[in-house]
Amino acid sequence: MRSIIIAGNWKMHKTQVEALDFLSSFVHEIDTAPGEREIVLCVPFTALSTLSKNLHGSRIRLGAQNVHWQDNGAFTGEISPPMLRELGVRYVVVGHSERRQYFGETDETVNLRSKAAQAHGLTPILCVGETKAQRDAGETETHILSQLKKGLEQVDQTNLVIAYEPIWAIGTGDTCADDEANRVVGLIRSQLTNTDVPIQYGGSVNPSNIDAIMAQPEIDGVLVGGASLKSDSFARIVNYQA
Numbered sequence: 081m082r083s084i085i086i087a088g089n090w091k092m093h094k095t096q097v098e099a100l101d102f103l104s105s106f107v108h109e110i111d112t113a114p115g116e117r118e119i120v121l122c123v124p125f126t127a128l129s130t131l132s133k134n135l136h137g138s139r140i141r142l143g144a145q146n147v148h149w150q151d152n153g154a155f156t157g158e159i160s161p162p163m164l165r166e167l168g169v170r171y172v173v174v175g176h177s178e179r180r181q182y183f184g185e186t187d188e189t190v191n192l193r194s195k196a197a198q199a200h201g202l203t204p205i206l207c208v209g210e211t212k213a214q215r216d217a218g219e220t221e222t223h224i225l226s227q228l229k230k231g232l233e234q235v236d237q238t239n240l241v242i243a244y245e246p247i248w249a250i251g252t253g254d255t256c257a258d259d260e261a262n263r264v265v266g267l268i269r270s271q272l273t274n275t276d277v278p279i280q281y282g283g284s285v286n287p288s289n290i291d292a293i294m295a296q297p298e299i300d301g302v303l304v305g306g307a308s309l310k311s312d313s314f315a316r317i318v319n320y321q322a
C-alpha cells in the first residue's frame with residue numbers, strides 16, 4: 081500500500097513570525113483532510129524549532145530542505161542529521177534542482193546525504209527531474225535513470241520518498257501534462273526494488289490542478305513550492321478531491 085504525501089517546500093521564505101502566522105490558520109484549514117494523507121512542511125532551518133514547539137500533537141510533519149552526511153565537523157553552513165532529529169524533523173528534501181543548480185549538488189553528494197538521513201531515522205525526499213533542454217533533446221528518460229542509479233546506490237527503499245520535478249515546470253506556471261507526469265513517475269517506479277516507495281510530482285502544483293494530478297494512478301503526492309506559502313492555498317491542495 082503506497083502512502084500519500086503532500087509536502088510544501090517553502091524554500092527561502094518565511095521568518096519565524098511568518099511561519100507561526102501560517103500555522104495558526106493552516107492547522108484549522110486541514111481539520112477535515114482524510115487521515116491517510118501525510119502532510120509535511122519543509123521549511124527553512126530557522127523556522128524548524130519554532131514550528132516544532134507549536135505543532136502540539138498536530139498531524140503536520142516537519143521537513144528540512146537539506147542535510148549534510150557527517151554528524152558534525154568543519155562544514156561551515158551545513159546542518160547535520162542529529163541536529164534535525166533533535167528538532168523533531170521527519171523528512172528532508174535532498175537533491176532539489178535548485179541545490180544542484182546553484183550550490184553544486186551532485187548525484188554523489190545527494191546519495192551521501194540520503195544515506196546519512198536514513199541512518200538517523202529521517203526520510204529523504206529525493207528529487208529528480210530534467211531541464212527543458214534535456215526534454216527537448218529527448219533525454220528525459222536517460223537523465224532521470226542516471227540520477228536514480230547514482231542517487232539510490234545503497235539507499236534503503238523502505239524509508240524513502242522520490243519527487244519527480246521537471247525543472248522547466250518549477251515556478252513557471254507551466255505544469256507537466258498530467259499523463260506525462262504519470263508516465264515518468266511510472267518509469268521511476270519501474271527502476272525501484274520496492275515499488276511501494278511514494279513518488280510525488282512537483283512543478284507549478286496549485287489549487288486548480290491538484291485534483292487532476294492526484295487522479296493519476298502512479299502519482300502518490302506532490303511537492304509544492306509557491307502554492308504552499310499561503311495557508312488557504314496549501315490547505316486546498318491538502319484537501320484535494322479524490
Ligand SMILES: O=C(CO)COP(=O)(O)O
Pocket residue numbers: 089176245249250251252253282283284285303304305306307
Ligand atoms: O520546486 C518545487 C517544490 O520543491 C516546485 O515549486 P513550484 O510549486 O513553485 O513550481
